[in-house]
Amino acid sequence: MIPLRIKVEANADQPFVVRLRSFEADGREQKTEQLNPFDVALERVGPDGAHYVGEGGPIRILGIDPAKVDGDVLLVNPRRGTADRLIRSSSLHNTFLVTERCDQVCLMCSQPPKKHHVDLFPYFETAALLAPEGATIGISGGEPTLFKAQLFELLRRVLEARADLSFHILTNGQHFDPDDCGAIRPIDRRRVVWGIPLYSCNPAVHDEIVGKAGAHGRLLENLTLMCGLGAQVELRTVLMRPNADGLPQLARFIASTLPFIRTWAIMQMENIGFGRMNWKTLFYDSSEGFDVVGRSLDLVRSRGIDAWLYNFPLCTVPGQYRHLAPSTISDWKRAYRDECDGCSLKARCGGFFEWHPANHGYGKLGIVQ
Ligand code: SF4
Structure with a gap:
């Protein structure tokens, strides 16, 4: 089943909304379009997860391929260490x-x-x-x-x-x-x-x-x-x-x-x-x-x-x-x-x-x- 909730680490006290900007679908080319203040851009991917940075600070996504969440809009709950995928950009549902x-x-x-x-x-x-x-x-x-x-x-x-x-x-x-x-x-x-x-x-x-x-x-x-x-x-x-x-x-x-x-x-x-x-x-x-x-x-x-x-x-x-x-x-x-x-x-x-x-x-x- 497609996961609607993913693991996240973020240095914040209150929930917040972000949109993930990952790679293009071919996994190589970085998106160049201008970022919105709610966007976080993929900085690097390592064994400890995918690291994103944005105006609100860094966040780390764990356990999911960043290419699969490009353009997704998340409601991050930093205290719980989870994020709900409120909008999955590739989905009609x-x-x-x-x-x-x-x-x-x-x-x-x-x-x-x-x-x-x-x-x-x-x-x-x-x-x-x-x-x-x-x-x-x-x-x-x-x-x-x-x-x-x-x-x-x-x-x-x-x-x-x-x-x-x-x-x-x-x-x-x-x-x-x-x-x-x-x-x-x-x-x-x-x-x-x-x-x-x-x-x-x-x-x-x-x-x-x-x-x-x-x-x-x-x-x-x-x-x-x-x-x-x-x-x-x-x-x-x-x-x-x-x-x-x-x-x-x-x-x-x-x-x-x-x-x-x-x-x-x-x-x-x-x-x-x-x-x-x-x-x-x-x-x-x-x-x-x-x-x-x-x-x-x-x-x-x-x-x-x-x-x-x-x-x-x-x-x-x-x-x-x-x-x-x-x-x-x-x-x-x-x-x-x-x-x-x-x-x-x-x-x-x-x-x-x-x-x-x-x-x-x-x-x-x-x-x-
Ligand atoms: S019609 Fe749909 S439910 Fe019925 S056998 Fe084909 S795929 Fe399965």
């Missing part, structure tokens, strides 16, 4: 986890909420401003909008300063409010997509899945509010046993009540966190029961709404729907199985989450010649 707090307790949550919160928004803002040209940055949690004032400000400032960047934000959609309109309007809505989960058109089923009474009603109010502000909404539905049978009804509901959304994503489950704990009761084998999924896709797409399959191994999807199943699992947590060796679809298949169980649960899975 950079996400800021802005909080681990959440007001919902979803049955399949991959990142179970914690009470503790440390405000790292200023570091995230600095990191975003140092991102490579044209990057899309993910924001997730926990629930990012529990800290919506900081979030809206970060979005506004970064998007104003960097016309090339965009954001994808995962939120449960519970905390928007008509009073937020003044803070949301100055954010360039063309460069922000809000990924918001809706699990069922039946309020009782949705509320049961997210562990919060009244969540469905609040969500629908806020979807209307956000779309009234011109927000781009990617509606997300994790497919599970409790909501699989109702998927075609949800598709009809979306087509008739929420036609203003940008995209509907039907998603397979992730076997980690609560998802692992509840796997046996929740996992829905879509390779055997694709009918509800196919009907739902057909229905919303026939009404002109974009609909996609996220996190579905391609061989579990009937051929006529495979073009709707892009590779969506982030590079650092994507894995393939022994069964995938020699599969003709592997280059465009998103595979599995690294932690998907060996007993994968799909009745129909296997190499496509």
Whole structure:
């Protein structure tokens, strides 16, 4: 798995953000472009690690090839001797986890909420401003909008300063409010997509899945509010046993009540966190029961709404729907199985989450010649 945290030594008391400037990819030619005050340049590499220098002083990176971290933006925690790779310059999958707090307790949550919160928004803002040209940055949690004032400000400032960047934000959609309109309007809505989960058109089923009474009603109010502000909404539905049978009804509901959304994503489950704990009761084998999924896709797409399959191994999807199943699992947590060796679809298949169980649960899975 690609490491998101690396070992660092730095002579400082407080956390700080730096961008690493290493060698060119061929390992010989030093970069000559002008350095930003947050940049540190590679000075030498030895058995004791890679030594960088910058305006803030020297730092030493251990245990990773400097060529693999060139352009990466790190949040260095000198007391712990670690650095989080907030931006990996070679990756399309950079996400800021802005909080681990959440007001919902979803049955399949991959990142179970914690009470503790440390405000790292200023570091995230600095990191975003140092991102490579044209990057899309993910924001997730926990629930990012529990800290919506900081979030809206970060979005506004970064998007104003960097016309090339965009954001994808995962939120449960519970905390928007008509009073937020003044803070949301100055954010360039063309460069922000809000990924918001809706699990069922039946309020009782949705509320049961997210562990919060009244969540469905609040969500629908806020979807209307956000779309009234011109927000781009990617509606997300994790497919599970409790909501699989109702998927075609949800598709009809979306087509008739929420036609203003940008995209509907039907998603397979992730076997980690609560998802692992509840796997046996929740996992829905879509390779055997694709009918509800196919009907739902057909229905919303026939009404002109974009609909996609996220996190579905391609061989579990009937051929006529495979073009709707892009590779969506982030590079650092994507894995393939022994069964995938020699599969003709592997280059465009998103595979599995690294932690998907060996007993994968799909009745129909296997190499496509
Ligand atoms: S066999 Fe593996 S690589 Fe091929 S489609 Fe299935 S999951 Fe993807």
